[in-house]
Amino acid sequence: MHNVNYEQHFLKIFMTLYSENITMEKPLIEIEYCTKCRWLARASWIAQELLSTFSSEIGGVTLIPSEIAGIFEIRCGRKIIWERGKKKGMPEIKPLKQKVRDIIAPDKDLGHIDS
Secondary structure, three states: OHHHHHHHHHHHHHHHHHHHOOOOOOOEEEEEEEOOOOOHHHHHHHHHHHHHHOOOOOOEEEEEEEOOOOOEEEEEOOEEEEEHHHHOOOOOHHHHHHHHHHHHOOOOOOHHHHO
């Protein structure tokens, strides 16, 4: 009986410490781009812009080279932020940053971008 109380006490302490140290993982952004269209430079530039603006809010930006002709898609998890095929062109950085902000950090002030 003494062991049961010790085990319950240990489990309670462990769960308290564990729950106090749980942190939500930061969202990841993915940019999938067509390699045949040579969009690596554009994807890299957009990744740099997003990392600069959202350095505290995102866990990273992943560039995904694709064999799918003409693809240029920006995603956060399962949410598509930009899809070149549907939008009929490449994203402008200002509205793109606003869309990303609205998804991952709605209260973030983007300074001059919001003006």
